[in-house]
Amino acid sequence: MECVGKNRDSIYDFDVDGLLKVNGLTVELATPVGWVQPVNGVSLGIRAGESVGLVGESGSGKTMLSLALMGLLPPGARVSGEIWLDGATGKKEKDNAETQSTPRIAEKSRNLVGQTEEEWRAVRGRKIAMIFQEPMTSLNPVMRVGSQVAEAIRAHESRIAEAALHGRTLEALEQASVPEPDVRARQFPHQLSGGLRQRVMIAMALAGRPKVLIADEPTTALDVTVQKQILELLDKLRREMGLGLLFITHDLGVVARIADRVAVMYAGRIIEQGSTEQVLAAPLHPYTQGLLAASPKLERGKLVPIPGTVPQLNALPPGCSFAPRCAFHRVECDARVPEFRPSGAEHGARCVLV
């Protein structure tokens, strides 16, 4: 293993009010070319009512991370590290700012890593739920929308009465701002627009009243005007329900609009983390700086692409994964994977320059 000790990215580890706490999470997958680590020592925390943007390009490991959080990894995947959900609510005492020591966990939470499928089933949908990029492929094309939402509700409340179920279905659709829920409930997915389908997916995801919602590129396939509405809906829901939102995207503009905090992922590691304002206004890591410079803005400016391509997971450089593409590359970057270095209270990066 190339990870040196326990990689701790987050300076918010084990926040007392944190809903979701991920610590040193590593996912390993067997491939024809050997074991690779699409998620490599990731630490991350989400508080109630907080929205965290997880930014990365394809192959960064952001989707594999979200699947790990849902207990939906492909068979044969090896997982290590910790996932704590629905954290300590009783104890409010803070550990003496000793971020490197193993923090104390209250009895109420438990590490989800290594749970059985049966145990996951009690968590999935009820504590943590997920919506995906392509709502059409996640909905059953030959089943009315209302029945699908009802099915999701019954999955969590098996003893619910038929009459109550109908009411709850309409309520769930209404909560996701589906106009005319009674009409829509009788329609099939192909009769709905992309934006409405995503709202139905949100209604289904919220059926089990989860505390954390993972949204994996939920607006990438949508038009900008519809994207805006979905972002507003997710924002409203997290405020009203105190949802912790993990919003996965490749679009820094979307992050600016929805996220309180941002984590930037590259080749399986979180390489920068901080408040959205800080990360976008004063990025620390050259990769984050590069992403910003490469993102098209509305006024014509000089786009500066990042040279080269994302490294293959089976051929990662020995030190910083970004080193071969980095303009500020130094000898020490190749020695070992840079540690996460804080800069200020809410901001830090895995870079020797910090």
Add this chain to the structure above:
Amino acid sequence: MNHLLAVRKLTKRYRRGGGILSESQRGSDFTAVDEVSFEVAAGETFAIVGESGCGKTTLARMLLRLIEPDAGEILFEGKNILQLSAEGMRAERRQMQMIFQDPFASLNPRMKVGEIVGEPLAIHGREVGKQERTTRVAEALRRVGMDEGAVQRYPHEFSGGQRQRIGIARALILRPKLIVADEPVSALDVSVGAQVLLLLQELQQELGLTYIFISHSLPVVAQLATHIAVMRAGRFVECGAAEQILQHPRVAYTKELLAAVPEIPAPASN
């Protein structure tokens, strides 16, 4: 005729419904592109922006007669290409090439990159000898920043950005005047998309190309366009110089589109 391309009242209708299962046996007409007119001068980049279903891809394909229009005129260098025979159109198509959105779907997986890039020469330039074809394939690949060794390899060995470069090399090999690019960067990652946008910019300067650039993304369009047409429900709702559309839009729909773009706040200079 000082315009490279002039389009007059171009129209495409589709029949909707009317199948044996539909309620009305007659169906109804759906106008995908509705009397669209515009002109593009040589060296310009004319961008067509709109949301899904607005008709922008149908319009793009009609320009190369990949879809036959129902009415209207397309004048390329003053010649109405809609009146050309199949033979005449084939000759004209050497001047007009297309770049597609999905670099994974648009390259034949069973052909080597050299064959893919050289194929237009085999089709259009029978007079081009084998020796010259090899040289021109290598030149086209070099132009788009690819290694010559790519010739012997297959598309699956390349990343999305590299495949898009291969698609561009294929479009360039006949030395066309006009390139129609349909969402050329929307399937690519941000850092790679920026590479391809810059490449398109460089190629335009070097080769004096004229672009028709189709996109759903105003920020992407803002990087290249000299002119922008905003399309909705088959029509141009607003059309003009890029700066004017981006900075002083007149139509409510354009304003709405601009307002919906999630913008990154300007970073502090470091």
